[in-house]
Amino acid sequence: MSDHNSNTMNLTLQVWRQKGPNAPGKLETYEAKHVSPDMSFLEMLDEVNETLIKKGVDPIAFDHDCREGICGMCSQVVNGVPHGGQDRTTVCQLHMRSFKDGDTIFIEPWRARAFPVIKDLAVDRSALDTIIQAGGYVSCHTGGVADGNAILIPKPEADYAMDAAECIGCGACVAGCPNGSAMLFTSAKVAQLAVLPQGKAEAATRVNAMTEALKECGFGNCTNHYECQASCPKGINVKFIAKLNREYLKAIAN
Amino acid sequence: MILDGKCPSGPIEKTWDKHRFDLKLVNPANKRKYKVIMVGTGLAGGAAAASLGELGYNVEAFCYQDSPRRAHSIAAQGGINAAKAYPNDGDSIYRLFYDTIKGGDFRAREADVWRLAQVSNNIIDQCVAQGVPFARDYAGYLDNRSFGGAQVSRTFFARGQTGQQLLLGAYSALSRQIKAGSVKMYNRTEMLDLIVIDGVAKGITIRDMVTGEIRAHMGDAVCLATGGYVNVFYLSTNAMGCSVTANWKAHKKGAFFANPCYTQIHPTCIPQTGDHQSKLTLMSESLRNDGRCWVPKKKEDCGKHPNDVPEDDRDYYLERKYPSFGNLAPRDIASRAAKAQCDDGRGVGPGGRGVYLDFATAIKRVSEGTIKERYGNLFEMYEKITDENGYKRPMRMYPAPHYAMGGLWVDYNLMSNVPGLFVLGEANFSVHGANRLGASALMQGLADGYFVIPYTIGGYLAGIKPGDYSLDNPEVKKSIDEVHANIKKMFSLKGKKTVSEIYRALGKVMWENVGMARSAASLKTALAEIPKLRDEFWNNVNITGDGGEFNQQLENAGRVADFLEFAELLSKDALVREESCGGHFRVEHQMPDGEAKRNDADFCHVAAWEFKGVGKEPELHKEPLKFDNVHLAVRSYK
Numbered sequence: 001m002s003d004h005n006s007n008t009m010n011l012t013l014q015v016w017r018q019k020g021p022n023a024p025g026k027l028e029t030y031e032a033k034h035v036s037p038d039m040s041f042l043e044m045l046d047e048v049n050e051t052l053i054k055k056g057v058d059p060i061a062f063d064h065d066c067r068e069g070i071c072g073m074c075s076q077v078v079n080g081v082p083h084g085g086q087d088r089t090t091v092c093q094l095h096m097r098s099f100k101d102g103d104t105i106f107i108e109p110w111r112a113r114a115f116p117v118i119k120d121l122a123v124d125r126s127a128l129d130t131i132i133q134a135g136g137y138v139s140c141h142t143g144g145v146a147d148g149n150a151i152l153i154p155k156p157e158a159d160y161a162m163d164a165a166e167c168i169g170c171g172a173c174v175a176g177c178p179n180g181s182a183m184l185f186t187s188a189k190v191a192q193l194a195v196l197p198q199g200k201a202e203a204a205t206r207v208n209a210m211t212e213a214l215k216e217c218g219f220g221n222c223t224n225h226y227e228c229q230a231s232c233p234k235g236i237n238v239k240f241i242a243k244l245n246r247e248y249l250k251a252i253a254n
Numbered sequence: 255m256i257l258d259g260k261c262p263s264g265p266i267e268k269t270w271d272k273h274r275f276d277l278k279l280v281n282p283a284n285k286r287k288y289k290v291i292m293v294g295t296g297l298a299g300g301a302a303a304a305s306l307g308e309l310g311y312n313v314e315a316f317c318y319q320d321s322p323r324r325a326h327s328i329a330a331q332g333g334i335n336a337a338k339a340y341p342n343d344g345d346s347i348y349r350l351f352y353d354t355i356k357g358g359d360f361r362a363r364e365a366d367v368w369r370l371a372q373v374s375n376n377i378i379d380q381c382v383a384q385g386v387p388f389a390r391d392y393a394g395y396l397d398n399r400s401f402g403g404a405q406v407s408r409t410f411f412a413r414g415q416t417g418q419q420l421l422l423g424a425y426s427a428l429s430r431q432i433k434a435g436s437v438k439m440y441n442r443t444e445m446l447d448l449i450v451i452d453g454v455a456k457g458i459t460i461r462d463m464v465t466g467e468i469r470a471h472m473g474d475a476v477c478l479a480t481g482g483y484v485n486v487f488y489l490s491t492n493a494m495g496c497s498v499t500a501n502w503k504a505h506k507k508g509a510f511f512a513n514p515c516y517t518q519i520h521p522t523c524i525p526q527t528g529d530h531q532s533k534l535t536l537m538s539e540s541l542r543n544d545g546r547c548w549v550p551k552k553k554e555d556c557g558k559h560p561n562d563v564p565e566d567d568r569d570y571y572l573e574r575k576y577p578s579f580g581n582l583a584p585r586d587i588a589s590r591a592a593k594a595q596c597d598d599g600r601g602v603g604p605g606g607r608g609v610y611l612d613f614a615t616a617i618k619r620v621s622e623g624t625i626k627e628r629y630g631n632l633f634e635m636y637e638k639i640t641d642e643n644g645y646k647r648p649m650r651m652y653p654a655p656h657y658a659m660g661g662l663w664v665d666y667n668l669m670s671n672v673p674g675l676f677v678l679g680e681a682n683f684s685v686h687g688a689n690r691l692g693a694s695a696l697m698q699g700l701a702d703g704y705f706v707i708p709y710t711i712g713g714y715l716a717g718i719k720p721g722d723y724s725l726d727n728p729e730v731k732k733s734i735d736e737v738h739a740n741i742k743k744m745f746s747l748k749g750k751k752t753v754s755e756i757y758r759a760l761g762k763v764m765w766e767n768v769g770m771a772r773s774a775a776s777l778k779t780a781l782a783e784i785p786k787l788r789d790e791f792w793n794n795v796n797i798t799g800d801g802g803e804f805n806q807q808l809e810n811a812g813r814v815a816d817f818l819e820f821a822e823l824l825s826k827d828a829l830v831r832e833e834s835c836g837g838h839f840r841v842e843h844q845m846p847d848g849e850a851k852r853n854d855a856d857f858c859h860v861a862a863w864e865f866k867g868v869g870k871e872p873e874l875h876k877e878p879l880k881f882d883n884v885h886l887a888v889r890s891y892k
Contacts, residue, residue, distance in 0.1 A: 020803075038527040040639075046532055046754070053752045053807070058799050061806055063320065065493040067533045069635065070418055071324040093638045118464055119804040126441065129321050133433040137426035138385045142305040142704050143376065145383035149340065152394030161387035162412060165419055169323050192385060199385045 009101035037097035062121040072168035082172035112180035127217035134213035135206040164192040176231030179220030184228035187244035204251035257877035261365035278716035285310035287720035291473040296325030298679025299479030301703025304427035307436035330417025331538035333409035336374040358687020359836035403584040455675035466802035482658030488761020490655035497813035510862035512663035512683035515828035520656035521588035544616035589653035610648035667710035688836025749794030
C-alpha cells in the first residue's frame, strides 16, 4: 500500500542513549528519512530502529504498548515537553504531521529522582504502584457487597470522580514538574475515592498513607507550577491537588 | 478422544449454585499453605489474584508490562453487560444467556454461558463498591446504553473508558493484596515455559525483562490469564505486547488449544494509512448507537466529499439488510457487510477500503453537545489519528482483528486438560462460541476472576497435597535449559532480516488468506507459506545485543517465533471446520444472501487440538456441544 499522504519529510533526531541505570548517558544523532505525516511518533521511531538494526546498531529502547493513548506505558520527553506538548495527547498518539521537513527533534526519558532509567528512554515507574498500594483503593472484599443502585450517587459527583479517574498513570506530571512531584497523580486517586460514598469511610487513612508513600518514594512537593496539568495527556486538573490538600488537612485535624 | 467439559446437569438455572455447593473447600487455615501462580494481571488475572490473595492463598503474579495497571483490558471502551434489567425493558439472566449463545452462533457451552449471565450482576455491584465511576443519571442511578446483538439496554459504562475503569478497580484490589503481602507481584516478567511434573502443572519458567535472568517459579496450581492471540495478523487492535506465547508454551506442554479459528474482526476501526502502520485503533461499538453506516450507492460518488453525496444516493447497508437490528447488528455480520460493500467497489478513502460512520442524523436529533458528552474522547482520538473532524464529516471505518474467541480448552472449572493448569479470560475458549458480542469481554474477564476461579480452584487444591513440588526436580532444570538454548539460538543466526520484516510478512499471509473470508484454497496457501516464513526466521533473522539485558528485540523475536508456529494451527482449524459460523466465514459455506451457513450435523462441537511437534500434524479431539435450553436455529438479525 502506498502512503495516504505523500509529502514525506526528513528529520534529525537527538536521542538519549543510556545502557543502564548506573551507566552514563548522552544524546546521539540519527536521521529519520522519508517520514510520512500520517505516521505516529512511535512508528517513526520504529522505522529508525529498523535502519539501526540493519546497521548492527542496538535499537533505541522505549516503553510503549497499547499505542492508543490509554495504557500509559509510553513515556518520552519530546523537545523538552513530556509527550511532546500536543494538548491531551500521549506520545503514541502524537502524529508526524505536527512536525515539518528539516526539523531537529530532541527525545529524552522521563527525568525524576523517583524514576531511574532502565535503558535509553525506558524508566522504572514502580514508585507510582507503591503510592497506590499505600491506600489507593476501597477495602471491599470480593462478593458480599450492596446492589449497585443501593447507594445513589449524584451525577455531578460521579462525573467529578470520573474526571479524576481518567489518569493513566504515565508519570508525565512527574516528568513535567520542576520538583519531580507526583502530587497530581496522587491527588487524582485521592479525589476520586474521597468524593464517592464508597470511598468516604477510609478517606482520612487513605490520604495520610498515600502522601507518606509519596515522600518515601523520593517525589518532591508541589509548589504550584501547574506544569503537571500542562503535561497531562488526559487533562487532569490541578483542582484535585487542592482537594488532596483539603482532605489531608481534614485528616490531620481529626 | 471425546472430551468432557464436566458441565453440571439438571435445570440450567440451578447448575452453578449446585456445582458451587458440590465443590470441595479448603479450610481457611490451610489456604495459606497453597501457592497459586497467576500469569497475566489484566481483568481476569488481576481480579483473580486479588480475590485469591484475599481468600488467604499465597499468590505470585506476573505481567510483562511495567505495572498491572497497563494490561490491554484497559483499552476496552464501550462497556460491560449485566442482566440487571434496570431500564425495565424485558431483560433477564435468561435473555443475556440466550443472546450470548445466539451471538456466538451456537458454538459455546450452555452451562458456562448461563454462569456468566448469572454472575454478571455481581460484577456491577463489585465494581461500584470498589469506586468504579460508572455513568449515572441525574437521579443518581446507574445509566445504561445499547450494544450490538441485543434489543435491550444492558451495557454499563464509564464514558468511553469502561475497560480502563474496571481494570483500575481490579488493580486497586490487587494493590491492596500486594500491600497486605498475600500477592507477590512481578512486573516486566514474561512467561517462557510451563513446568509440568508427572503430568501436572507445577510452575513456570520466566525471563526477567530488565536483567535477562531466566528462572523458575513453582506453585500448587498455575493460572494463565494471558489474553488473546489476534496479533497473529500483525495489525490488530491489540497492544503491541499481546502474544500467544504463554498459551503456546502451555500447548506445547500438553494443553489442548480449542477453536483457534474463531477470531473476531471488529467492524469499526480506523483504516490503515500506509505500510508504516504498527497497529490499528478501534472505535467503540457504542458509536453505532448513534452512528449510521453507509457507502455511496454509485461507484462514481466514492471519491466525492461525503457531505456532497445526496441522501438518496447513500446506501445505509446495515439498516437495509438488517432492519430489526440495523446499525447494531453483531460484529461478525457488520464486518462482513462492510467488506462486501468495499469488494463491490463502493468503499471510500485510501484504497477504497473504508465505509462511513455518520453522526449527522444523531446530531440533528439530540445536538452536538449530547454526542460530545457520550463519545467525546472517541471523536478526539479519531481526529488525532486521521486529522478529520467526526462531527463535521462522517468517520471512515474498516474492520480489523480484535479478539480471539478461541483459546486453551478448559472444563467447567476453567481447568485445562493438564491438571493444575487453569485458564481465565480471553486466554480460554469457553463462553463466546464463534463470535463475541460487544461488552461481553469485560464481563467474562471479571466473571472468571472474581466469581468463578476463587471457587473452582479450591475444588482442585482441596484434593492435592500443598507444597508438593521442588525447584530441584529435573523438569525444572530441563525447562530453564530449553529456554536458554532457544534464546542462544536466536542470537546465533545473525541473518539479514529484522524480526519485524518477517512478522509483517506473516501478518500479510494471515490477513489475506485467513482473515475475514476463508476458502479451502486460501487456507492451503497459508499452510504452504507459513512454514517458509518460519524457516526464514530460523535461518535469516538478525537480533542485536544479548539476552542478559533489557532487549525488546529479543522479546519480540520470541513472540513472533511462537506466532509462526501457532498460525499454522489456526489455519489448519479453519480448513478442517467445513462450515461458516460467527467470525469463521468459509466462502464455500454461505446462504444465497451471503449469510453464514452452519453445519450442525458435522460441526456442532469444540475442536481441541493436541500438539505433536512443530510442523507435525496435530491431533484433533472433539467435545460435542449439547443444546438443551436454546433451540439450535439459523441466526437471524433481520
